[in-house]
Amino acid sequence: MKKTIAAIILTLSFFAFSAKDALAWPNIDIPMPDLSGLNEAIQKAAKQNKCKAIKAKMSGSANTIKSACTTNLNKFNAISAKLDSALDKTEDKGYNVGKLKMDTNAYRDKVDDFKKNCDQAYASLAFTALANCMTDTPDDMIDTMKTMASNFHSNITKTKTSFASARNQYRNAVKVDLYNMSQQKYKE
Amino acid sequence: MAKNSEKNTKNNKNTNPIPSATQSPEPKVSQSKPQEESHGGLIAAIVALVALIIIGGGILAFVLLVKAKNKYIDPITKPKTGLEEGLSIGTTNPSTGEASEIVPEIPIIPGSTAPDMPTAPDTPITPDIPTTPDIPEPEKVGSYDFEGVIAEMDGAMNGASDATFNNTIYSNDYFGF
Numbered sequence: 001m002k003k004t005i006a007a008i009i010l011t012l013s014f015f016a017f018s019a020k021d022a023l024a025w026p027n028i029d030i031p032m033p034d035l036s037g038l039n040e041a042i043q044k045a046a047k048q049n050k051c052k053a054i055k056a057k058m059s060g061s062a063n064t065i066k067s068a069c070t071t072n073l074n075k076f077n078a079i080s081a082k083l084d085s086a087l088d089k090t091e092d093k094g095y096n097v098g099k100l101k102m103d104t105n106a107y108r109d110k111v112d113d114f115k116k117n118c119d120q121a122y123a124s125l126a127f128t129a130l131a132n133c134m135t136d137t138p139d140d141m142i143d144t145m146k147t148m149a150s151n152f153h154s155n156i157t158k159t160k161t162s163f164a165s166a167r168n169q170y171r172n173a174v175k176v177d178l179y180n181m182s183q184q185k186y187k188e
Numbered sequence: 189m190a191k192n193s194e195k196n197t198k199n200n201k202n203t204n205p206i207p208s209a210t211q212s213p214e215p216k217v218s219q220s221k222p223q224e225e226s227h228g229g230l231i232a233a234i235v236a237l238v239a240l241i242i243i244g245g246g247i248l249a250f251v252l253l254v255k256a257k258n259k260y261i262d263p264i265t266k267p268k269t270g271l272e273e274g275l276s277i278g279t280t281n282p283s284t285g286e287a288s289e290i291v292p293e294i295p296i297i298p299g300s301t302a303p304d305m306p307t308a309p310d311t312p313i314t315p316d317i318p319t320t321p322d323i324p325e326p327e328k329v330g331s332y333d334f335e336g337v338i339a340e341m342d343g344a345m346n347g348a349s350d351a352t353f354n355n356t357i358y359s360n361d362y363f364g365f
Binding site: 050053057058061064065068071075078079082090093094095121142145146149152153157159160163164167170174175184185186187 | 326327328329330331332334335337338340341342344345347348349350352353354355358360362363364365
């Protein structure tokens with residue numbers, strides 16, 4: 001019983017003191033440190049971090065593009081090699097290979113075009129070409145990377161178009177020529 | 189006087205004087221002269237005949253020779269027909285007419301045919317059925333596995349993908365601008 005009475009008195013006295021301080025707060029003069037330099041440093045660090053994040057994203061995208069270009073070029077080149085072999089063998093066997101030769105050359109031109117666009121897309125995001133984010137002007141670096149990203153956007157569009165062009169050349173011309181040759185029975 | 193003597197001699201000649209007994213007659217001489225003349229004529233006639241025969245024979249021989257020469261045609265200078273021209277290829281030089289390389293004749297063995305020569309059909313061809321010339325069948329192309337090659341290339345092309353080249357992925361938000 002005595003302990004309970006003592007706890008109640010202690011709680012009441014705490015609230016009474018806190019209310020007094022709360023009412024007197026606007027008149028309390030507390031000395032604050034100068035944070036203007038700290039804010040600039042924080043902002044600069046924040047922009048550098050953003051720059052590095054963009055840089056990492058662009059670098060990753062460049063590697064992704066490069067890998068995809070390499071994979072697709074290997075597929076395209078494998079088809080080119082098979083076409084070379086098919087041209088040699090069918091010509092020896094007396095097939096008329098004039099159209100297939102022409103369309104195969106056109107296919108190779110389109111594959112070369114795809115490779116060129118791939119290289120340009122990769123170069124626009126290449127890590128070595130990216131700005132250094134650890135400078136005093138990260139805003140400028142971010143602007144530079146924004147321009148690079150815009151160029152990449154344009155180049156990746158060309159890459160996609162040239163990929164479709166090479167694929168269509170195979171499906172709509174080369175493959176049709178091979179099918180037509182398979183119907184040939186006599187030497188011309 | 190002289191004129192008178194001349195007249196006398198003339199008269200004597202005209203009066204056919206009788207030969208005197210002292211004159212020697214020459215009967216033999218006067219008789220043998222016509223015989224010699226007849227022999228000479230005969231000989232002359234024979235000589236003339238022989239000469240005529242010789243000359244005539246010569247003329248006849250000349251005429252025959254000329255005729256024979258006109259009939260004879262030199263086989264080298266003679267214009268040849270197409271068949272003769274074909275047969276003579278390889279045996280004579282057409283420009284000089286000289287004999288060139290001799291082409292050996294291929295002996296024909298009875299019952300056999302020359303190499304690469306088409307053999308005559310065994311079955312007789314009925315003349316009533318009009319035969320059409322045999323058109324050589326065009327040579328066939330060799331076999332090639334087009335389906336297999338197309339399948340391989342299709343597999344390679346299907347393995348290629350442009351999903352990575354989707355420009356909608358690489359937006360400003362994607363990069364964090």
